[in-house]
Amino acid sequence: MHNTAHQELFTLRDLLRYAVSQFNASKLSFGHGSDNAWDEAAYLLLHTLHLPLDTLEPFLDARVLPQERERFLALVERRLEERVPAAYLTGEAWLQGHRFVVDQRVIVPRSPIAELLSEGLSPWVADPADVDFVLDLCTGSGCLAVLAALAFENAQVDAVDLSEHALEVADENIELSGLDGRITTHRSDLFDQLPQCEYQLIICNPPYVNNHSMEALPAEYRHEPTMALAGGEDGMDLIRRLLTAAPDFMAPEGVLVLEIGNEYENFISAFPDLEPVWLSTENTEDQILLLTREQLAS
Secondary structure, eight states: OOHHHHTTOOBHHHHHHHHHHHHHHTTOOOOSSOSSHHHHHHHHHHHHTTOOTTOOGGGTTOBOOHHHHHHHHHHHHHHHHTOOOHHHHHTEEEETTEEEEOOTTSOOOOOTHHHHHHTTTTTTSSOGGGOOEEEEESOTTSHHHHHHHHHSTTOEEEEEESOHHHHHHHHHHHHHHTOTTTEEEEEOSTTTTOOOOOEEEEEEOOOOBOHHHHHTOOGGGGGSOGGGTBOOTTSOHHHHHHHHHGGGGEEEEEEEEEEOTTOHHHHHHHOTTOOOEEOOOSSOSSSEEEEEHHHHHO
16 A cells, blocks of 8 residues: 555544454454454554553544554554564563563463463462462463462462573563562473472463474464474474473472363373363363373372
8 A cells, every 4th residue: 555545544543444454355363462353453553652552442533643654554564464463563462461571582472371370270279378389381471470470479480491582581571570589580491400399380381283283374373483382293292291290390289280272182192091170261161271290190
């Protein structure tokens, strides 16, 4: 679209309508914070104009300055041409009302484990105040570690990743959260370089996408670090190692909360004798499971 045509877009409503049309026409893939063209266009517009992200209505018919219009349309253009997830365009992602800084060193925060943490993992954790040690494996941006520290206010949280680049982002988010006294990052291949500890809670959003699904990923997901997504032939490569080693790092009453995305069938095939509890969230039924130390050690 040429600049002369751009000049016909005067208000937020004009820009929003244009962006939604373009996103739909280009058949963008969503799933990095929003699941539809309208929400994503509204987010990018409000972010660009430094307006509250939950307050679109009063501003819809306000006119924008030419430089504001061009700034927004430049983001729309990148979203269309490069298929860059919105979070990488804005440098931020929101999870359970909390803002996290992100870039292409980490996957975009979106784990439904966040929703379970906001509820203190009730009823599986009887009293959040009694939790002393939490481990967030494959921490990425550190978002779940931060949410865990907020949910379990007496806990020390260890945030682990193999990627030095990811840990740089995690450290930034931990510092921004003001929780750096309670969250410690560790560079470790799962438990291999981790000091011995008995965790009452381990949470893990590992790379679990199977090879076939990796090959079919939409372009948006290819901007994310492959090592944070790819889980091998059946998606279970890291999870096999995790479930074998985890009991040695769990308190007697400890629990493991594990995300496996769309790999339910592969998980059942790989671990036919395990009988996890499947934890439901607003949008998921069979993507997060809970196992006790007792189940894993038997």
